Amino acid sequence: MIKHKDHFHGSDLEKIEQIYGIKKEDIISFSANVNPLGISPKLKDGIAANIDCITSYPDRDYVELRKCIAEYCNTETENIIVGNGSTELISLFIQIEKPSKALILGPTYSEYEREIALGGGKSIYYPLREENDFVLDVDHFISKLTEDIDMLVICNPNNPTGTAINNHDMRKILDACKECDIFVMVDETYVEFAENINEVSSVVLTRTYSNIAILRGTSKFFAAPGLRLGYAICSNTDLMQTINQRKDPWTINSIAVVAGKLMFSDKEYIEKTRNLIASERNRLYDIFDKSSRFKAYWPHGNFMLLRILEDGLTSQELFDRCIKEGLMIRDCSTFPYLGENYIRFCFMNPEDNDRLAALLLK
Template sequence: MIKHKDHFHGSDLEKIEEIYGIKKEEIVSFSANVNPLGVSPLLRTTLADKIDAITTYPDREYTSLRKCIAAYCGTDHENVIVGNGSTELISLFIQIEHPKKAMIIGPTYSEYEREISLGGGTTLYYPLREKDDFRLDVNDFISHLNENIDLLVICNPNNPTSSCITSADMRHILDACKEYDIYVMVDETYVEFAENMEEIDSVPLTNYYNNIVILRGTSKFFAAPGLRLGYAITGNRDLIKAINTRKNPWTINSLAVVAGETMFSDTAYIKETKDLITKERARMYQAFCESPDYKVYKPSGNFMLVRILRNDLTSQELFDRAIREKMMIRDCSTFPFLDNKYIRFCIMNPEDNDRLLHCLLNNE
């Protein structure tokens, strides 16, 4: 095994190529959590047909795009803000709210803490517990909220645990946060992959609560991370005005507008994605449930977290085993509250999933 201290993100294929000598084009990334169908055929043809869109500036208000997003999400287009990926919107939101003390439910995506730190704030983590299968104990969590916290960050479904919070529980959280004047930022990057999406979608709550903003993007579900198209939904018009005032004009390019207006109404692709992920997720979950070497946590996203039960095996060793077979999984030892006994991988096409199952379950 190559000894190294690198922990690779799903986009780090160049580093993999350098260290392992494997061409990045040959690697199946089970680490990036991107839709295995790739870009939809409709989007490919539409972008080719409308390439001349780049000869003009997009609408400064992105009205048509925001209406498409609103129809897709079931909200009013006035509640929608678009940005250059959800990362731009996270940054803008934190700049505006300028939290002094934030609470993050972890383990989770590291960018939240980074942005809060850049704004001069400090971060507390509320840990999801392994004994609860990384599912949130809502009553216990609420008991840890207080008036010193001004921002709560929730990833739902959560990365890397793939656990979720129902909208009923989210209501309890929002009510408690309202008492303490805490704003809630919910990252729903993976919500469209959830089989029970209607039970965890927080968009309807924006009609009743003004202390919530929801972030989504097109990188994962629509397999378009390079498009850099993200959006936020909130019923707080003051926040929308503040973000639009601060946001640079035309951060969404003309082709991204065309792409967005196409993909959100591409019902055939959306259904095919949901059907594939639902079927393959259940199959892979069952396979790991039957293995004595692993404990798998019930997933809601298009990925699953697995704990290694064997004493003679680590997450880095499994990463190494998989990458030598040109498959990249995530070594989760760098996530808060996890160690070198956890791996994460996403759901891919059936043939690739079979290869990964054989690699992780059958090799000694």
């Protein structure tokens, strides 16, 4: 098991406030990876207009909500299951699959390993290599798959590296996993930010592969982490039936149901978000790619990983420098395989991005 260090999460603003003496309202979080547009006006007005929904229970099967998600994802309603954030669904899939040995593509989000350990399983990591710019060598990776592995966990695009696996390569991975009887859990939390979403998302593969489940949420792209609305896409009928039998009823509240039906059909907001992130991703990558202080890795999500090239400068020092100016970046020394010379930041509004870039390059 990898030893994880303590760190400030993007939501730890109260802790930051206490330690650094900066009011949380004055902090711009480049660490949380949340859409800088905030929730859409359509969603805000829609929730206000439908607030009376809390006077009754939501539909136990969430049929209308699942239909909206299925249309948004271009898949079948029966392949959709909703949960209290993607976190609940990660936990449920791991509990039911109960892997004794899981392979995780890292460095990545630590919650996967924690959930596997809670079920008594062991996690091993396949490290993405810096010399390959953290891009997966698919053939080498497949050569390491063995029949004693029960589950493979992939974050795609990956957090914190920002790299992504395309459909062609994911299909090769699924074929190899099928031969070894390995179930594949793909976390697509950041896929909606990808410029080539149809090439990166594995949703289309769920139509022909039953050994894959895709997990998504509304916290990042729709800027609604407090809503706790997540969903999974999987065509394995037996597995989905087992999960539905296991999960508690009404874990999605009535407000989240209303919000979901509004946000997944809000085409104007979706397009505005994708355009903003695409523009800032290209612009900021170009700025840092030209810098002699950092090495930038091309990102497919809404955040970028940087390696510090300046001798003697650490990620902790940069974190301190930025937070004192009210800008919170991610010190990536807490991630497996990343040392104290990596930082990550998400793309915010252009003027805030300019402030951060100027401070980091100062």
